[in-house]
Amino acid sequence: MEKQEIRTFGRRHGKKLSARQQDLINNLLPALKPTTGDILEIGFGAGEHVRELARAMPNKIIIGAEPFMNGVASLLSAITDPNTNRVMDEYSGIRIWADDVRDFLRTTDSKFSQIWVLHPDPWPKARHEKRRLLSAEFLNTLSKYLVPDGEIIIGTDHWEYFDWILEQIKDTDLTATIPDMEIIQTRYQHKNKAGTDAPKYLILTH
Secondary structure, eight states: OOOOOOOOOOOSOOSOOOHHHHHHHHHTGGGGOOSOOSEEEESOTTSHHHHHHHHHOTTSOEEEEOOOHHHHHHHHHHHBOTTTOOBOGGGTTEEEEOSOHHHHHTTOOOOEEEEEEESOOOOOSGGGGGGOSOOHHHHHHHHTTEEEEEEEEEEESOHHHHHHHHHHHTTSSOEEEOOSSOOOOOHHHHHTTTOOSSOEEEEEEO
């Protein structure tokens, strides 16, 4: 029997979407479905960092993967003109995969210069550990989608999860670097969900 893939995320839906958000999901989201791209962010939340990447690198295709539909709706709202519901020029490079990123990776021949995973769910309870996204198996999968000098950039404010990821890396072909300073600030850092002083980051390379 084929092994069933473990779901690594929680709810798909939260509070009810506004009429505009639902319209964007129905009519715009299909047009933004990615095939190939240059940079990938996995689990983008409300999409602040995806937008930042798009503004900083207007000639790149930035793919955001997020299964939580309220986050997808928030990003769609932020990148479109509220009068026309058209994507604003500064965000024209954004593509959105509104589902499990592993399903996208099976369909693409993309090679990414950067793969970002910022503040994934740490699933802190022992019985949920198997749901953690950044297992050695998944990191090995991601490494296949990097260009030769590409990077996987990970940030978490859950220090036990950080240590767990370091252990997982030992079973991969990746090399981990811990940067001396913060790479990125997001709303998750300011919420300080885990009660730590600051997030920790890892940069993984071949």
